[in-house]
Amino acid sequence: MNKRIYLDYAATTPVKEEVFQAMKPYFTEAFGNPSSVYSYGREGKQAIDTARKQVAKAIGSKTDEIFFTGGGSEADNWAIKGIAYANKNKGKHIITSNIEHHAVLHTCEYLEKEGFKVTYLEVDEYGQIRIEDLKKAITDETILITIMFANNEVGTIQHIKEIGEIAREHKIYFHTDAVQALGNVKIDVNELNIDLLSVSAHKVYGPKGVGALYVRKGIKLFSFIHGGAQERRRRAGTENVAGIVGFGKAAEMATENLEEHVSKIKKLRDKLIDGINERIKYVRLNGHPTDRLPGNVNFVFEFIEGESLLLSLDLIGVAGSSGSACTSGSLDPSHVLMALGLPHEIAHGSLRLTIGDFTTEEDIDYVLENLPKIVDRLRMMSPLYEEVLKGGQK
Amino acid sequence: MNKRIYLDYAATTPVKEEVFQAMKPYFTEAFGNPSSVYSYGREGKQAIDTARKQVAKAIGSKTDEIFFTGGGSEADNWAIKGIAYANKNKGKHIITSNIEHHAVLHTCEYLEKEGFKVTYLEVDEYGQIRIEDLKKAITDETILITIMFANNEVGTIQHIKEIGEIAREHKIYFHTDAVQALGNVKIDVNELNIDLLSVSAHKVYGPKGVGALYVRKGIKLFSFIHGGAQERRRRAGTENVAGIVGFGKAAEMATENLEEHVSKIKKLRDKLIDGINERIKYVRLNGHPTDRLPGNVNFVFEFIEGESLLLSLDLIGVAGSSGSACTSGSLDPSHVLMALGLPHEIAHGSLRLTIGDFTTEEDIDYVLENLPKIVDRLRMMSPLYEEVLKGGQK
Amino acid sequence: MYTEKVMDHFMNPRNVGEIDNASGVGQVGNAKCGDIMKIYLDVKDGIIEDVKFKTFGCGSAIASSSVATEMIKGKTLEEALKLTNRQVVSALDGLPAPKIHCSVLAEQAIKSAILDYAQKNGLQFDELKDFNPDEDHHDHGHDHE
Ligand SMILES: Cc1ncc(COP(=O)(O)O)c(C=O)c1O
Ligand SMILES: Cc1ncc(COP(=O)(O)O)c(C=O)c1O
Ligand code: FES
Ligand code: FES
Numbered sequence: 001m002n003k004r005i006y007l008d009y010a011a012t013t014p015v016k017e018e019v020f021q022a023m024k025p026y027f028t029e030a031f032g033n034p035s036s037v038y039s040y041g042r043e044g045k046q047a048i049d050t051a052r053k054q055v056a057k058a059i060g061s062k063t064d065e066i067f068f069t070g071g072g073s074e075a076d077n078w079a080i081k082g083i084a085y086a087n088k089n090k091g092k093h094i095i096t097s098n099i100e101h102h103a104v105l106h107t108c109e110y111l112e113k114e115g116f117k118v119t120y121l122e123v124d125e126y127g128q129i130r131i132e133d134l135k136k137a138i139t140d141e142t143i144l145i146t147i148m149f150a151n152n153e154v155g156t157i158q159h160i161k162e163i164g165e166i167a168r169e170h171k172i173y174f175h176t177d178a179v180q181a182l183g184n185v186k187i188d189v190n191e192l193n194i195d196l197l198s199v200s201a202h203k204v205y206g207p208k209g210v211g212a213l214y215v216r217k218g219i220k221l222f223s224f225i226h227g228g229a230q231e232r233r234r235r236a237g238t239e240n241v242a243g244i245v246g247f248g249k250a251a252e253m254a255t256e257n258l259e260e261h262v263s264k265i266k267k268l269r270d271k272l273i274d275g276i277n278e279r280i281k282y283v284r285l286n287g288h289p290t291d292r293l294p295g296n297v298n299f300v301f302e303f304i305e306g307e308s309l310l311l312s313l314d315l316i317g318v319a320g321s322s323g324s325a326c327t328s329g330s331l332d333p334s335h336v337l338m339a340l341g342l343p344h345e346i347a348h349g350s351l352r353l354t355i356g357d358f359t360t361e362e363d364i365d366y367v368l369e370n371l372p373k374i375v376d377r378l379r380m381m382s383p384l385y386e387e388v389l390k391g392g393q394k
Numbered sequence: 395m396n397k398r399i400y401l402d403y404a405a406t407t408p409v410k411e412e413v414f415q416a417m418k419p420y421f422t423e424a425f426g427n428p429s430s431v432y433s434y435g436r437e438g439k440q441a442i443d444t445a446r447k448q449v450a451k452a453i454g455s456k457t458d459e460i461f462f463t464g465g466g467s468e469a470d471n472w473a474i475k476g477i478a479y480a481n482k483n484k485g486k487h488i489i490t491s492n493i494e495h496h497a498v499l500h501t502c503e504y505l506e507k508e509g510f511k512v513t514y515l516e517v518d519e520y521g522q523i524r525i526e527d528l529k530k531a532i533t534d535e536t537i538l539i540t541i542m543f544a545n546n547e548v549g550t551i552q553h554i555k556e557i558g559e560i561a562r563e564h565k566i567y568f569h570t571d572a573v574q575a576l577g578n579v580k581i582d583v584n585e586l587n588i589d590l591l592s593v594s595a596h597k598v599y600g601p602k603g604v605g606a607l608y609v610r611k612g613i614k615l616f617s618f619i620h621g622g623a624q625e626r627r628r629r630a631g632t633e634n635v636a637g638i639v640g641f642g643k644a645a646e647m648a649t650e651n652l653e654e655h656v657s658k659i660k661k662l663r664d665k666l667i668d669g670i671n672e673r674i675k676y677v678r679l680n681g682h683p684t685d686r687l688p689g690n691v692n693f694v695f696e697f698i699e700g701e702s703l704l705l706s707l708d709l710i711g712v713a714g715s716s717g718s719a720c721t722s723g724s725l726d727p728s729h730v731l732m733a734l735g736l737p738h739e740i741a742h743g744s745l746r747l748t749i750g751d752f753t754t755e756e757d758i759d760y761v762l763e764n765l766p767k768i769v770d771r772l773r774m775m776s777p778l779y780e781e782v783l784k785g786g787q788k
Numbered sequence: 789m790y791t792e793k794v795m796d797h798f799m800n801p802r803n804v805g806e807i808d809n810a811s812g813v814g815q816v817g818n819a820k821c822g823d824i825m826k827i828y829l830d831v832k833d834g835i836i837e838d839v840k841f842k843t844f845g846c847g848s849a850i851a852s853s854s855v856a857t858e859m860i861k862g863k864t865l866e867e868a869l870k871l872t873n874r875q876v877v878s879a880l881d882g883l884p885a886p887k888i889h890c891s892v893l894a895e896q897a898i899k900s901a902i903l904d905y906a907q908k909n910g911l912q913f914d915e916l917k918d919f920n921p922d923e924d925h926h927d928h929g930h931d932h933e
Contacts, residue, residue: 004433011430012632015421023421027409027601036405036715037701038708039398070464070603073621073631103621103630110620202632207421209464209603209634226504227467227497236497237467238406238596240603243637305822307846311790311798319426319434324822324846333822345819381804381850383826383842384819436789 003317005363009295009356010152010180011321015246016205022249023207026242034239035230044241051248055212058251059178059197060188067213067231068244072179072200074224075213076103078235079175079196082221083144084111087173091141097121097129098339100148104177105335117141123339126288127156134166144173149181153323153336153352154287155296157185164193173219179203183254184262184293195219199251201243205357206250210243261357265294268355268364272297275368280375286340286350295355300342303385304349304378312374318367323350345384397711399757403689403750404546404574405715409640410599416643417601420636428633429624438635445642449606452645453572453591454582461607461625462638466573466594468618469607470497472629473569473590476615477538478505481567485535491515491523492733494542498571499729502540511535517733520682521550528560538567543575547730547746548681549690551579558587567613573597577648578656578687589613593645595637599751600644604637655751659688662749662758666691669762674769676782680734680744689749694736697779698743698772706768712761714747739778790847791881797851802858805840812908814900816921817893823849825897827857831905834864841897848880848887855879856894865902869915871895896921
């Protein structure tokens, strides 16, 4: 395999060289425990403070509203369980959507077993919740609305500001999983009325295993990891100093030239979308046409199955991902594609290609040149396509 | 400051060069998501498998009994809450000790608020629980015994094997926090009848923010972080690949020449203990004289306060830690020293110096040369010491 | 994650296509689950002279169909009926655990095509007594405990 074209930036990103260089001293040299009072540890403590400022700036919050975690999933778990348990005397109802990341969905399902009630809002064919549905779902018992900022599979962006306003009006806490949004959409927690927000470093060219939860000042939520007094007593455990430093640097880099970055990525995305539409029949774009992450391309290729598509692409050096059950070894195809109303057999044939900072025009050209041949080859093997050919047309 | 002598290895350790080199490729190059099915990600997945084997070998478990976490605190929280919630129908009683790390203690306290009953066993003057007390504490309701392997402050090692046998006899799960024990004591989970065990990378020359929980096969415990299917569906979140690789390497290095390492460290420790005993009056060793971590030195220096001692040492380049309240900003002196029966005023004057792989004889000589002067200087300022001098003798 | 054999059969599948006026056709699986396998047989004097397949499914489903058709070509119907999914798996030098059911699908598709042939020709096979082509074969293996 000569080519190596990575088009799975929504799954994870490489650590940027600048980020790695920032992290490096904190492994072997400035290794002290930031909880220590004296010389050793001091550097680590200061480095964490800087990173906290950088992450706060990236989402428009105050510095002391940022709490570092072991990743996006932990941040989601903490936010939801933390608010739920701290407010269960006020009410036990939570509103979310049916296209959330599993870190949110499975946490909500867990809380249901623990006696909470959860409303899973349905989304429209583009993956957006209907504001009317949200309003209707609110009861006196509702303590939390958790709706993701942007979806990881189909890239759809929600009307976060409106959701935040409604939550504010009803004095309900609003949490958003912004793991995919950071670095791709402008985030300002005050402008958008966000009370809690989850982010993860490895989606913005930072290290894996570091995330953060923004918690608006004054909000009480239960601790998730109990123990030492780190993170101002709200999240115990010796801090992942190097990881946190990397996250700070990455968050800064991801947001400082946001518009430029977004327009560059968008151009490549649109080239890929248009190219696929022109060259291949029986395809359809999943997700919202415009309220969409700048780097997300997600297509259904009818009559073929996602894994075989992915595997064929892998063989020519292109890495993508699919919503197919056969890829993950799980029973059902992606809950997100199903939520958009795609029939099972069609959801199976979806392919996600996500574009990032190291993607080039040539990469897109290469995919556009080869994808039609791959789709053709697989369709020729497909008993479903047979029927189409026989029928002359679908 | 010329000298930089680090004697706080129990707080954290530097990442060893070999460990850092093992981690390095997983930041910028082999960065794929280990959950991805194809080329990218494959390296990460394999690297995690290797690390899992290394950690398993270090504690004598099967490979698939190891689950990586975001640190020792998370492992403790998960083990205790996970067992508690999965077994609350069998009973709601937990037994622990009053010298556990806060990650265990605060988790138990949280569970008390949630309706569980917790027995905090007292320890003897050396910091060991009495096996008789443990037996008496067991009721039909007891679902979990969680007793730390070795204490982080005073270094006392418990009779883990006996505790494990008692737990086994009564069909109660036995968890042990072995964060301080790994690399310092031989651990074999089967020989010692351990059902769950927590470890943390940064105490064995690995990175901060990575840990692991060993869960004996067949034991059901609730998930702690809900979400994706990572760690065989038991711990969600994109894996900290580099960190896990570092932990694997560090665990391997920490256990492969265990006896040699232990005897080298012990020699330095005993030199320091003996030296202090010889040179300074009114001191006493905290913790067990022999059932003690090879690198732990913990002394009470009567009539003086821990922070001032620590500060003076810091000024001559020596980093240690103390059980003094003034150090941590918390109200009370170390709960561990109090549990050993030390009166408040004496607990305040304790100093912990912990020895590790980079400690030299010269480091110990330097401390032995300077510590008596520092103690003297501080005692000359102490009103408590004045009385002693006046009385001629204590 | 796949063996070289699997990749070879995936990239260069043997016997893809259809047979006009086939003596037996079998289809198993269902598009809802993401896998359909269709087998065409050309049988003369109890011997499978030719076999073709079409598959909608993942890499191992395609490879399983390919290798299975290769294994029964030129064999008697009785021999073909003895083909098990295990043999398919070992002919591919193994499949990942969650993909074993793709090999089951191949075994079933062949049985289903022979059943079609048997029904058209009024034949009975002991091996097909308990065979139900519509049975839910679909247990995508889970690797969780
Ligand atoms: C005995 C003990 N348990 C748990 C922990 C917590 O581990 P971590 O800092 O990795 O969360 C530590 C160290 O901080 C410890 O010494
Ligand atoms: C939308 C969304 N939320 C949460 C997560 C979980 O983040 P992490 O992998 O850092 O735990 C991810 C990515 O995996 C994501 O895309
Ligand atoms: S066709 Fe679904 S796993 Fe093979
Ligand atoms: S004497 Fe100053 S804080 Fe204790």
